[in-house]
Amino acid sequence: MDERQGAAPPISIFYSYALEDEEYRQRLETHLSLLRRQGLISTWHHYQVVAGTDRLQSIESHLNTASIILLLISPDFMASDYCYSIEMQLALERHVVGSARIIPVLLRPVDWHEAPFAHIQCLPRDERPVAIWPDRDEAFVDIARGIREAIKDVHGSTEIPHLISQQERSIGRLSKQESLSRQRFIKHVGDIWITGMLERSLQNAALIELGLHIQPDAVANPWRLVMQETQQMSYALPAGTSITQVYDDTGGNLLILGEPGAGKTTLLLELARDLLNRAEHDAHYPMPTIFHLSSWAEKRQSLAAWLVEELYNSYQVPRELGSSWIMNDRVLVLLDGLDEVVSAYRSECMEAINKYRRDHYLASIVVCSRRAEYLSQEIRLFLRTAVTVQPLTASKIDEYLSVAGEQLEAVRVALNDDEGLREMAAMPLMLNILTLTYQGKTLDDLIAIKSPENRRQEVFKQYVDSMLTRRGITERYTLEQTKSWLVNLARLMKQRGQMVFYIERMQSKWLPSHQLRWLYRLSNILILTLFCILLGGLVGYIGFGLIGGWIGALISGVTGVITGLLLIDAHFSENITWSWIAVRQKIPIMLVLIPTVGLAGGLEIILGDMTIDGLGVGPLSILLGVLIGVLLSMLFGVLVGGLSANMLDAQLITKPNEGIRRSARYSMLIILFTVFFGILFIIQGDRLSIVLLGGAGLLSVLNFGGLVCIQHFLLRTLFWCADILPWNLPRFLDYAHDRILLRKVGGGYTFVHRLLLDYFASLDVE
16 A cells, blocks of 8 residues: 655656666666655656557657656666667756756766766765665665655755756855856846847837747757657747747757848847846856857857857957856857858858757757758757747738838838739838838839849848938938948958957958058058157167167167067957956066166166265165165056956947047056156166166057057058048948948947848949
């Protein structure tokens, strides 16, 4: 008779194991019999499949409903494709969303410490497999006790909590610095993608509810590959289903597909908004971050390495911190633009994503792509399922147009009469552009064009012309100038795989011809050399007269040539902070420079005519000279050595070209420091220290913004002289923003949609 305890329903347990370990499973089942008699558990395994039922469907059904999943680990389990790649994969997906608890049970010795479940606490105790216990019954008793504790934990909570890994237990609460970094990063992501993109998007003028279809056969979910074809059919989701709901239902592993302009990126941004809200309220929720895959093809790294680089380049997260975030799954990866990866490398990129999925089983990931480009690949992504954005229905289009009334009556009539035009308007972006372009106008010329591609080009042409001839905005540039510069900008962005353009991040490799790049390099060397000669000569002249000036000019000129050859494109250094950590890092350099400057002060007393307070040249004056030199150089070393330069987080840039302005301000600050201490050394009469200080000041000015300012303005001059871009870029980009061709993202700019970028990039420039 069952000895049932309490009214709580039994906890369902699923055995995942290799058939070779059936004897071990039976023995474990025997030791769990008391729990079963007490009504605490119900167990299920492969041999309980009812005759005449679909075996695979029955296994998946029980695996999807079990509260505890026991992975019986052995060499045969690890070698089984079915156990390892199918059952364990689904179990881990349920574990990560908290709908089930995994308990690995070590049966026989095997190398499992690098397996995806290695972070989960296993049984029996001390990670000793059952097979090597002197008394195996004692091992099974230990396992049964561990399962009983897990059952108590499950019964004691309304949700099944994740098993906490040893690493998570060691981390505990976030430190104040970690918490602050996390909060700032979440805000930065929200500022650029939600405030800067979603809330200001062209489509946001009148958001349309999009239809969603589940398409299971678009992904390489191992369960779907072994199920019958009829179970892989696409099906529509109920009206009003949000993308966040789909994300939750799929355990955070989702592929978003759709046609160009269908609203894929808008859906991704809506999902990012909801996930960012969760991350703001849960200190341990991974930080949702959008990455554009178009740049992956440049180096074709592993996805993890590429993510670290993108965190550094796009979000200015230090590489060490970014690596830690990726390694520990602190970032919720949202990948946009798989179709923007060069077609020759797209399959390789998808392989990299699949490898990342295998290495980061517990990490959520969402990928967004155009449908045709994705389905044309033989490979499929290893994700839970795919959702396809559906074209707008006729009723949705009519409902949208009815809001504007008579202003769009001609558009409504044209769409009703022309099937091809109606098909174009089924894409939300094109419908929006049609309404902006043809308000109060007829569409007769557009209807006369039969080719769908030519029609779309004509719509974009009319849209651009309409925006550039709008009344109420001062015309600063001719129509031809504006189009030409936007074409060049679109081509530059497309070639570099950039969706957001920052003026301060322009590089010499953006120059379109070898001649311009060589001219840049030569001009860079020449300007830096002249700058260094003038500054070095002045310092040498102040310190040692005319001969010292010539020597200083020569040495500084060589420094300028070397700097120009080695540093073609310097990173700008707007964000300078002072810390004792930076001081400690520079202690080896200071241990050399401070005594040198101090001895220089003493040498000036011995070799020169200088005296201190009438003491003459004696031990006391020499000691005082050394002491003054040491103290001044120590103060200079602490103040300047404590400064460190890091690339400013792009989302903090609120004004165009603000990065360069800050770099210029910081370099001027270094100059003021150098001049101040130079005056002190002049008062002391320490000429050698003046030279050393001048050299240190020159290097500091170049390092903390001076070099990048010189190179930036040289680059801007070459773009302007070649008529590629205007000299006053901020004013021109603001003009294009006012004309609804670009939109601002922090201190950067992006085209209102990738299709518009593609349109400009396809135009010929006279």
